[in-house]
Amino acid sequence: xxxxxxxxxxxxxxxKRSGNITKRIAFSDGNDIRxxxxxxxxxxxxxxxxxxxxxxxxxxxxxxxxxxxNTDNFSIMDPKNSNRFEEFREIIKSAFAQRxxxxxxxxxxINTHNNSYWAAVLLKNNEADCAIGGTISSxxxxxxxxxxxxxxxxxxxxxxxSAFVEIPDCIFGLNGVFCVTDPAIIPEPxxxxxxxxxxxxYEIAKSVFKQEPRIAMLSYSTWGSASSEEIDxxxxxxxxxxALRPEIKIDGELQFDAAIVPEVAKIKVPTSVLEGKANVLxxxxxxxxxISYKIMQRLAKAEVCGTVIQGxxxxxxDLSRGCLVQDIILLIAMTLLQTKGMER
Numbered sequence: 001x002x003x004x005x006x007x008x009x010x011x012x013x014x015x016k017r018s019g020n021i022t023k024r025i026a027f028s029d030g031n032d033i034r035x036x037x038x039x040x041x042x043x044x045x046x047x048x049x050x051x052x053x054x055x056x057x058x059x060x061x062x063x064x065x066x067x068x069x070n071t072d073n074f075s076i077m078d079p080k081n082s083n084r085f086e087e088f089r090e091i092i093k094s095a096f097a098q099r100x101x102x103x104x105x106x107x108x109x110i111n112t113h114n115n116s117y118w119a120a121v122l123l124k125n126n127e128a129d130c131a132i133g134g135t136i137s138s139x140x141x142x143x144x145x146x147x148x149x150x151x152x153x154x155x156x157x158x159x160x161x162s163a164f165v166e167i168p169d170c171i172f173g174l175n176g177v178f179c180v181t182d183p184a185i186i187p188e189p190x191x192x193x194x195x196x197x198x199x200x201x202y203e204i205a206k207s208v209f210k211q212e213p214r215i216a217m218l219s220y221s222t223w224g225s226a227s228s229e230e231i232d233x234x235x236x237x238x239x240x241x242x243a244l245r246p247e248i249k250i251d252g253e254l255q256f257d258a259a260i261v262p263e264v265a266k267i268k269v270p271t272s273v274l275e276g277k278a279n280v281l282x283x284x285x286x287x288x289x290x291i292s293y294k295i296m297q298r299l300a301k302a303e304v305c306g307t308v309i310q311g312x313x314x315x316x317x318d319l320s321r322g323c324l325v326q327d328i329i330l331l332i333a334m335t336l337l338q339t340k341g342m343e344r
Contacts, residue, residue, distance in 0.1 A: 005041070005325070005326045005329070006326055006329060006330060007303050007326075008166040008168070008303045009166075009175070010164075010166045010174070010175070010176075010177045011164075011166055011303055011305060011330055014208065014305075014330065014333050014334060014337065015045070015329070015330070015333045017333075017337060018045075018046060018332070018333035018334075018336040018337055019045045019046050020046075021046070021048075021336040021337065021339070021340050022046065022047045022048045022049075023048050023049075023129035023130055023336055023339055024048070024049045024051060024127070024128045024129045024130075025048050025049065025050055025051065025128065025129065025130055025131065025132065025332065025335070025336075026051040026053060026118075026119040026122045026123065026128035026130070026131040026132075027050065027051065027052050027053060027119075027131070027132055027133070028053050028115040028116045028118065028119040028131060028132070028133035028137060028142070028145075029053075029054065029115065029133050029134065029135045029136040029137055030051075030052030030053045030054035030059050030076065030077075030115070031054035031055055031058045031059060031062070031136065032135045032136055033062050033065070033066070034135060034323065034324070034325050034328060035052075035135060035328055036059075036062045036063055036065075036066045036068070037066055037325045038325050038326075038328035038329045038332065039068075039074075040066050040067070040068050041325070041329055042329055042332055042333075043068075043070075043073060046332075046333075046336070047073065048073065048336070049073050049074075049075070050073055050074050050075070051075050051076075051077060051122065051127075051128055052074060052075070052076050052077070053076075053077045053078075053079065053115045053118050053119055054076075054078065054115060055078060055080070056076050056078040056081060059076050060076070077118060077122075079112065079113050079114070079115060079118050080113060085112060088112055088117075088118060088121050089108060089109070089112040091121050091124065091125070091149070092108060092111050092112055092117055092121065092148075092149055093108055095124070095148060095149045095151075096108075096148060099148065101148070111145075111148075114137075114141065114145065115133070115137060116133055116137055116141045116142045116144070116145035117145045117148075117149060119131040119133060119145065119316065120145040120146060120148075120149035120150040120316065121149055123150050123313070123314045123316060124149055124150050124151075124313075128314075129314065129339055130314060130315040130316070130317075130335050130336070130338070130339045131314070131315070131316040131317070132316070132317050132318075132319065132328075132331060132332060132335055133316070133317075133318060133319070134307075134317075134318040134319035134320065134321065134323075135319050135320075135321060135323055135328065136321065138321075139184060139185075139307075139318050142309075142316065142318050143159060143185065143309075145316075146159060146309065146312045146316050147159065150312055150313050150314060150316060151312075151313045152311050152312060152313060153311060153312065153313055153342075156196065156200075156311040157192070157196065157311075158186070158192075158193050158196045158197075158311055159185055159309060159310065159311045159312060160181060160182040160185050160186055160189075160193070160196060160197045160200055160201075160309075160310045160311060161181065161182045161183055161184040161185045161306065161307040161308060161309055161310060161318070162179050162180065162181040162182070162183070162200075162201050162204050162205075162306060162307070162308045162310060163179075163180050163181075163183045163184075163293055163304055163305065163306025163307055163308070164177065164178070164179055164180075164208065164304070164305045164306060164308075164334070165177070165178050165180060165293055165296050165297065165302040165303065165304050165305075166302060166303045167296060167300045167301075167302040168300075168301055168302070170300070172260040172261065173260060173277075173278070173279040174209060174211060174279045176302075177209075177279065178278075178279055178280070178281055179201055179204065179205040179208070179209075179213070179279065179280045179281070180280075180281045180283065180289055180292065180293045181197050181198075181200075181201040181280070181281070181282050181283070181289065181310075182197050182283070182286060182289055183286070183289045183290045183293050183306060183307060184286070184290070184306075184307045184318065185286070185307075185309075186285075186286060187285065187286045187287075188285050188286070189284075189285065190233075191233045191236055191237060194217075194233065194234070194237045194282070194284075195237045195240050195241065196311065197282060197310070198215055198217065198237060198241055198250065198282050199241065199244070199245065199248075200310035200311055201213075201215065201280050201282060201310065202215060202245075202248055202250075202280065203310075203341070204308055204310055204338060204341070205279070205280050206341070207337055207338055207340070207341025207342070207344075208334065208337055208338075208341075209279065211279070212249065213248075213249070213279060213280045214249045214250075214273075214274050214277055214278050214279050214280060215241075215248065215249065215250040215251075215252075215274075215278065215280040215282060216250075216251060216252060216254050216259035216260070216274060216278035216280065216281055216282065217234045217237060217238055217250065217251070217252025217253055217254065217282050217284075218252070218253070218254060218255070218256060218259060218281055218282060218283050218284065218288070219231055219234055219252065219253035219254060219255065219284060220255065221253050221255065222253065222254050222255045222258045222268050222269060223253070223254070223258075223268070223269055225255075230284060231253050234252050234253040234284065235252065235253060237252070238250055238251065238252045238253075249273050249274060250273070250274075251269070251272045251273055251274045251278075252282075254269065254272075254274075254278075255268070256281075258272075258276065259274065259276065259278040259281065260276060260277070260278050260281075261276050262275055262276035262277060263276070264276060265277075303330075304327075305327070305330045305331055305334050306318075306331070307319075308331075308334060308335075308338060314339070314342070315335050315338045315339050315342065317331055317334070317335050317338075319331055
């Protein structure tokens, strides 16, 4: 593997900053050869402990195939052959009972064989500090494990997601770097969910950016150029954020150009606190976010890191099943920064 496989100045900085953050990281898709390759790279710059969840024989064979000699930082948990199966089964059962949710014995057995649920139990038990999945399992599986077992941060009611993009040769945002939300979880956010997304995105951006996050609530309208219930919802969110956290720089509703281009902002919103320098982009729904950040990735050749899950009691982040080795490396680094930020 190449010595340097992460592109982009910002993302290489993220990788560098994560180097001295050592945590216990659980991987719910431990059988994935891409993960083993990513850890082979990452273990040379970071001393974290890696807990691989999956078929023990397959994982050992893939570690051997990749050529990893030193496995001191590795441990393997095989849900189907572990002497802790009944212990984890009771923890999952208890978690459902605490949420007043019914679960059949059959479903309980299915969940206890599920790798995502094992990762969630490790987080809940403080046997892991953070977790990553999604290279083999689905986002839905991961989300169910978080909601049903791990739970949410105190004061949080919703899970949402963010992704980070770094666009080459771009002068906008933080030299082409943006946090975008929500690309993966909430299809049509309510006002309360949009509020939660804005606040959560501010926190994750603050833990990653070296400059102050500046949030733009995006729309097809700028400061009343159109009217609808959806636009009213965005305005209400901006007012509520300002009331709750007056130190946060936020504005909306804003069209994309008024949010990120200072020259356009001077014309359309001359008194905006953002001054056309937004670096956190909150889209009105999942369709808009997902389409937009993939356009950035494919047409503007942006590097993308995500999905960072917001609102969970501990970081449990989600990769795409089509991810590359470098995507896994980058999300591991981002997850460590997120974990450190949440501890603060």
